[in-house]
Amino acid sequence: MKLKKTTWIRDILRVSCVWVGMGTLLQASETQTPRTPPILQGLRTPEIVKAKPKLLDKEGSGRLYRVGKLLVCVMQGTHEQMGYQHGRLLAKQTEHIMKQGYVKKALWDRGYTREYTNEQSRRMEKHFPPEYIEEMKGLVKGLHDGGFLDATYEDVRLGVTEAELLHFDPDSPPGCSNFAIWGKWTSDGRLLHGRNLDWDTESGAQVDAVILVWRPTGGIPFMMVGWSGGIGSVSGMNARGITFGEMTLPSPDATFDGLPMFLFMRRVLETSQDLNQALDLIQTTPRTTGWNYILGHGEIRDGRALETDAAHCDVFAPMDPQETDKTGHWAMEDAVRRTNHPVSERRLLRLLEAYGELAKQELGMEVKGLEDGIPLLKLQNSWQRYDWMGRIIQAQEGKVDIKECLQVLANGPVAAGNTLHSWVFDPENQVAYVANAGFDPPVTAHKMPFYRIDLKKWFKE
DSSP, rough: OOOOOOOHGGGGGGHHHHHHHHHHHHHHHHHHHHHGGGGTTTOOOOOOEEOOEEEEEEEEEEEEEEEEEEEEEEEEEEEEHHHHHHHTTTTTHIIIIISSSSSHHHTGGTOOOOHHHHHHHHHHTTSSOOOHHHHHHHHHHHHTTTTTTTTTTHHHHHHHHHHHHHSSOOOOOOOOEEEEETTTBSSSSSSEEEEEESOSSSSGGGGGEEEEEEEEETTEEEEEEETTSSSSSSSSEESSSEEEEEEEEEOOOSSSSSHHHHHHHHHHHOOOSHHHHHHHHHHOOOOSSSSEEEEETTTTTTTEEEOOOOSSSSEOOOTTSSGGGGGGGOOOOOEEEESOOSSHHHHHHHHHHHHHHHHHHHOSSSOSSSSHHHHTTTTTTHHHHHHHHHHHHHHHHHHTTTHHHHHHHHHHGGOOEEEEEEEEEEEETTEEEEOOBBBTTTBBBBGGGGEEEHHHHHHOO
């Protein structure tokens, strides 16, 4: 398996224009000693919209709602029943994303073949929990009854293995940002978790976006911000206050022989009663390729950052001794944050070793260790987003609420032009604030309205 040439090296060739402009602004502002810290001046605040759910359709115990411009699909029952409800209620959207929309544009139009995708998907399928296979089979039946007559199990399986497939050529890696804060930073001490999914707004995945809510029989209700036809995703929260978001992490330790990330994240949300149970599952489940995660637990107001790949799983607590000046980073109390690069010394050295030859070819310089690598790291967008999130949070000690979290996501280097979805989770109040990218023309998610989704009714056990 050939790991693609990561943008981790290429990004150090350029400094974000947004960041350079902001640095100039800060220098000019600091001489004026304003009351408001310079980093907080001129921030754009996204619009928050409250809208009541409008029932669109129902199937058995399943319901399809519209909340503002967002679709919300609520499924209830056994895994097979929930799959059927999903398929029947979202057949039209699923047919579009699979046949005309994102799957076609992201895979088939870019040179992937069905032989290749099926081969790698079968490798990952060996790790699927049996109940998820039953759910996918139920989903296919629901799609058939909903009018998507040629839907296949392989189509549905592709929906949960696609993220791993897109990790490798001919695709390029996305960039994402995650933070969870509580205690001294928030206005009342509660945990708030924010995230931008910087992926691809040109291929139209946002056309078929949906908030998926599962109410499994005898299990924990949970939700994920996802897409029609997918039984997992990259962002979610459960009724126990667990919040979970991922980011791509370049790593040479990758395989298709593990549980794909979409189902990996779903498994954590569906089965974890608390933070320790979630951490144990993450550490013991066979993993695929490089992913960073932010994991929060609203009930105890605590969180962790994780750097994972097929071979390793490093866990970071607030003020973690691994997150130090030696590696060009700085830890925070009552907070964890990550973007798209590793923080630990071991992982940084491993990455420099793996991509040292690429750096020599493209930069014409030797990168022998941290003393060479850290200055280059600080030039790249991933580090700048990591630094920005920490500084803007620190400038608002004891004042951060939903509005301020949205400002973190919608400003500075964190505000990318290709954000597919953006959200802030408030697990203690069981509320999510979600924005999806616009389309026709594409508009990055954090410039769209954030809809307030009250999950109390659907999370009730």
